[in-house]
């Protein structure tokens with residue numbers, strides 16, 4: 001245990017090798033000291049360099065802890081003078097997002113989750129500060145433009161044109177709260193234009209299929225092979241739109257082949273149909289050339305949707321649509337009717353973050369980290385499950401592992417859950433049964449956890465070899481744990497209500 005003293009004889013103790021990171025511990029100690037008055041108003045804190053040397057930690061640990069407490073209002077800093085305890089620290093502790101950690105599994109391999117611990121808090125905070133420091137910021141604080149704040153649309157359009165090969169323009173960009181909302185807005189607009197049926201990939205995201213159906217549209221499944229969507233199957237269906245993940249097919253990881261891309265756009269132009277392009281994780285590619293967007297090839301037939309959910313954090317809920325000209329106003333109107341527009345300050349912060357180079361810097365760092373984790377997962381699978389067939393390793397934040405024929409996917413998931421490990425099957429994302437497979441996200445787990453988790457997975461699979469008796473688990477067709485929890489709660493509520501009525 002390392003101890004140090006500084007003004008006011010305050011003792012800070014950091015414990016190594018424990019669950020909480022050193023930064024979190026330091027942050028917690030300082031916050032408590034201020035709340036309990038052990039560190040008094042105006043007291044100067046040591047420089048980050050001095051405190052880091054004293055505690056034997058890297059300076060970054062102290063800088064991040066100070067930054068967090070600055071953001072919470074416990075500390076104040078001005079250029080050229082020491083960081084001090086604020087003269088009026090917050091009356092209540094700042095929201096304690098980590099005070100009561102939800103009881104969850106030891107290892108969670110949720111696909112597509114970025115590592116939120118590397119969220120660039122400091123840079124994001126500086127961007128927010130810069131936005132708030134603009135003299136006429138009050139003009140941005142009225143009801144938002146339902147299409148999205150124009151500076152944000154400009155910044156996002158320029159970023160997408162540079163990195164994704166789109167032909168985005170601010171006038172055709174609509175901001176929303178993420179892919180999920182973007183898809184619903186497009187469905188709303190399609191329905192108004194008389195579309196009744198939308199094609200989706202099979203396998204393809206189960207939640208999105210449900211979202212389309214919830215918007216009152218019918219869904220047709222089109223198989224995916226090693227070149228992507230079977231475009232030839234589209235011609236037999238009477239659909240007005242098709243949802244695709246061309247850069248990195250979800251969940252298989254396949255890249256849509258150039259011939260298929262061309263055939264798809266020809267189909268859309270021939271039938272005056274809309275291709276809904278989900279570009280969810282294209283920033284993360286490890287061993288392959290970048291794949292441009294369909295929107296860049298046919299802007300009048302593609303509704304392109306992206307978000308910050310993979311690049312930064314899903315909780316930001318910032319997304320964007322690039323729409324064909326004839327659908328832009330309808331989409332903005334649908335957004336107005338949905339929620340009167342997304343939060344302007346968040347949009348402007350993102351715009352500042354992009355234009356100041358923060359997003360590029362963050363992505364460079366994230367790519368390196370995720371590649372190492374991807375490598376660790378591939379190596380662990382090779383060593384613990386050498387016969388497994390692994391797909392989709394070249395890009396994205398997850399990979400897919402095909403299970404031996406006859407394996408009961410749900411039974412494997414249930415066995416994993418009993419060992420405090422949450423894994424996800426491809427089942428909820430398939431329209432037709434085509435064999436069991438697992439989707440393993442690697443981006444949010446440290447390498448040691450990836451290795452330990454895969455070893456545990458191998459033991460679950462050994463227990464659940466083909467032919468073992470299926471062990472059904474509730475609501476297995478719902479992949480999202482939060483949705484599963486809510487539906488189970490509603491079902492329980494309904495059965496209590498029914499019971500009461502019977503009595």
Ligand SMILES: Cc1ncc(COP(=O)(O)O)c(C=O)c1O
Nearest residue numbers: 112178179180205250280307309
């Ligand atoms: C295939 C796919 N598309 C898009 C998204 C992003 O959705 P959102 O922007 O609503 O968070 C996800 C997230 O998991 C996804 O898996």
